[in-house]
Amino acid sequence: MAVPPSLRIRGLVKRFGSHVAVDGVELELVPGEFFCLLGPSGCGKSTLLRMIAGFEAPSEGIVEVGGADITALPPHRRPVNMMFQAYALFPHMSVAANIAYGLKGMPKARAVERVAELLRLVRLEGFGDRRPDTLSGGQRQRVALARAIAREPGLLLLDEPLGALDRGLREETQGELRTLQRRLGTSFVVVTHDPEEAMMLADRIGVMERGRLVQVGPPAALYRRPASRYVAGLLGDVNLIPGRLGPAGAVGTRAVVTAHGTVTAQADGVLAEGAQVVVAVRPESLVLGERGLAAVVEDATFLGDRIRRVLRLPDGTALRASGPPGGGPERGAAIRAGFAPADAVILPA
Ligand SMILES: Nc1ncnc2c1ncn2[C@@H]1O[C@H](COP(=O)(O)OP(=O)(O)OP(=O)(O)O)[C@@H](O)[C@H]1O
Numbered sequence: 568m569a570v571p572p573s574l575r576i577r578g579l580v581k582r583f584g585s586h587v588a589v590d591g592v593e594l595e596l597v598p599g600e601f602f603c604l605l606g607p608s609g610c611g612k613s614t615l616l617r618m619i620a621g622f623e624a625p626s627e628g629i630v631e632v633g634g635a636d637i638t639a640l641p642p643h644r645r646p647v648n649m650m651f652q653a654y655a656l657f658p659h660m661s662v663a664a665n666i667a668y669g670l671k672g673m674p675k676a677r678a679v680e681r682v683a684e685l686l687r688l689v690r691l692e693g694f695g696d697r698r699p700d701t702l703s704g705g706q707r708q709r710v711a712l713a714r715a716i717a718r719e720p721g722l723l724l725l726d727e728p729l730g731a732l733d734r735g736l737r738e739e740t741q742g743e744l745r746t747l748q749r750r751l752g753t754s755f756v757v758v759t760h761d762p763e764e765a766m767m768l769a770d771r772i773g774v775m776e777r778g779r780l781v782q783v784g785p786p787a788a789l790y791r792r793p794a795s796r797y798v799a800g801l802l803g804d805v806n807l808i809p810g811r812l813g814p815a816g817a818v819g820t821r822a823v824v825t826a827h828g829t830v831t832a833q834a835d836g837v838l839a840e841g842a843q844v845v846v847a848v849r850p851e852s853l854v855l856g857e858r859g860l861a862a863v864v865e866d867a868t869f870l871g872d873r874i875r876r877v878l879r880l881p882d883g884t885a886l887r888a889s890g891p892p893g894g895g896p897e898r899g900a901a902i903r904a905g906f907a908p909a910d911a912v913i914l915p916a
């Protein structure tokens with residue numbers, strides 16, 4: 568296979584009447600990259616994917632694959648394939664015929680060979696003659712996936728490919744999707760609104776908010792260094808402690824004066840002294856011990872792999888803390904909750 572083409576999106580806008588569904592998206596994918604688009608319902612994920620695939624014409628902007636401008640090309644002439652949010656298998660056709668549908672135009676003998684190869688790839692050997700309604704949800708999803716990759720597109724767009732699956736099957740299929748992508752070496756753009764799924768799958772995640780791509784980066788960077796409250800909250804549970812920005816401290820950190828005392832945290836953005844900010848701390852970064860904010864353990868819940876605590880500060884603010892199971896302060900204990908400056912980030916209020 569030739570070097571898979573990379574994707575480049577410039578100034579992409581989609582308006583539906585006065586509603587701006589996609590708003591000035593810029594994005595560049597490395598060949599072979601697994602990219603996840605993460606965002607709440609209605610933020611424009613599917614619309615962005617449909618413009619890349621050619622099912623929706625942009626109001627403005629350019630889509631390039633492998634350096635060529637494909638903005639004006641119809642879907643079937645693009646080196647791109649898309650698996651839709653509500654993927655549809657043909658119920659009256661066998662699994663093999665469903666997959667072969669993705670190979671229309673290929674000589675019969677080659678298509679038969681290719682279908683067998685694809686069935687092996689998605690681990691459905693022996694299922695070729697079955698009808699979709701005799702398969703499990705996960706197996707059906709894999710058939711849809713096989714059909715989408717049948718032509719070895721240089722770029723594969725998957726709109727909530729695991730949305731229909733329950734938790735166990737979903738986790739298993741996530742692993743398979745990742746393995747499959749590595750084996751194919753194709754760039755994948757996968758839409759999800761599940762942050763854990765995005766973190767599990769992606770090389771990089773792009774977070775969308777009301778049509779805009781607001782932050783792009785590797786999962787750990789987005790989780791640990793979100794650029795806004797929105798991104799912090801979308802990637803997982805987070806405590807937000809309000810305060811005013813103090814003077815600059817050690818390199819990259821600032822002091823924040825809160826109602827509970829002064830704390831130190833990372834500051835990435837440019838913010839003026841005295842600005843209203845929040846200090847974002849993940850529950851697992853709160854260290855319960857001798858130092859930090861005075862609090863009372865209001866609730867402690869055993870969750871198997873961890874204990875989740877609700878801490879109450881004197882002014883009534885609640886913080887959530889997550890720690891290892893076994894040991895630690897019980898309900899009612901007066902403690903202090905601290906955190907390492909490197910584990911907390913200062914964000915605009
Ligand atoms: N054909 C259309 N005509 C008018 N408005 C549209 C059209 N398609 C999408 N929209 C609007 O554009 C916005 C973005 O829709 P889109 O389907 O891209 O969201 P999404 O992020 O994929 O959401 P979900 O997670 O629910 O699938 C929504 O407000 C939607 O109502």
Ligand SMILES: [Mg+2]
Nearest residue numbers: 612613614652
């Ligand atoms: Mg959608």
